[in-house]
Amino acid sequence: MTNNLxxxxxxxxxxVWTMLREPAKxxxxxGWEADDQSAEINAIYFSPNVVESADHTSLVVDGGDIFTLKPVAAGTEVSVTRAAVDHNSEWAAWDEDITQGWLTFLHQLRFALERHPHGTRRTFFFAVPGTAGSAIEKLGLADVPAPGEPYSLTLATGxxxxxxxxxxxxxxxxxTVHSYAEHGDGLVIVADQPAIPExxxxxxxxxIVSTYDLGAHQLEAIRDYWDSWRAENYPTSDPLH
Structure with missing residues (x-):
């Protein structure tokens, strides 16, 4: 498996272009719902440094990473090309995290367009330290089937x-998770992060858990499963938000 962006x-x-050029889209x-999500989106996608191509097939975001859109038989291929690393930048140590973040967000973009093009998601997010091991392994996800294949399992959350x-x-x-949406599916992404010295x-x-059109009781039940598991396995980590 490769991390092809x-x-x-x-x-x-x-x-696809509309999903890149309207802040609400x-x-x-x-990312995920957060107090600073709107400011982050504006800084990355709508700052004066952003460059749109006239034909709407290329977008250079703040920081120099480039989105490219290419029509293909199955729809549109969307790729991200990373800018060269500035080793003097405060972000240099986080370069691999940024790459992994783009991978996550590209798959969330695909999910949003293919499954909920007019929907509004509600998310839960949490991060945990690596002291207790890989979350993918601890959740029982290391051996899930190949992409596109169905699965059914009981998470370590219960x-x-x-x-x-x-x-x-x-x-x-x-x-995709059937029970995370009133109609269709929701999405859960689990990502392990590399060590960064110091x-x-x-x-x-x-x-990142993305849900759609669920009631308050259903959302609270999902939150409880995840937050209880987090607290038990990674007691020094911050609660879900």
């Missing part, structure tokens, strides 16, 4: 989930 989305290029796939494997890479697993010496993991 591209996805093929079953949508035309104009639909970007919020449906970039929650029974089923759906299809959305993607797998060297450090990430994405699963900053994150033991590595870590993060989890």
């Amino acid at each position: 591209s996805v093929v989305i079953n949508s035309d290029a104009q639909q 970007v919020a449906q796939w970039h 929650e029974e989930v089923a759906g299809k494997v959305w993607y797998r890479s060297n450090h990430q697993v994405g699963l 900053l994150r010496p033991e590595g870590g993991s993060l989890v």
Whole structure:
């Protein structure tokens, strides 16, 4: 498995471009719900440094990374090309995290367009230190089937989930989850993070849960499963948000 920074989305290029160029649409796939999400989106996608191509096939975001849209038989291939690393930058140590983040967000973009193009997601997010081991392994996700294959399992959280494997890479697993949406599926992504000397010496993991159109009781039940598991296995980590 490779961490190829591209996805093929079953949508035309104009639909993809709209998801890149309207802040409310970007919020449906970039990151997760947070107090600073809107400011982050504006800084990355809508600052004066951002460059759009006239034909809407290329977008240079703040920092120099480039989105490229290419029509293909199955829809639109969307790829991200990373800018060269500035080793004097404060972000240099986090370069691999940024690469892994783009991989996550590309798959969330594909999911948003293919499964919930007009939906509004509600998310849960948490990050944990690597001291207690890989979250992918601890959750029982190391041996899920190949992308596109169905799965059904009981997570280490105690929650029974089923759906299809959305993607797998060297450090990430994405699963659709039937019970995370009123209609269709939701999405859960678990990503293990590399060690960064002096900053994150033991590595870590993060989890993003995307739900759609669920009631308050259902959302609270999902939160409880994940937060109880987090607290038991990674007691020094911060609660879900």
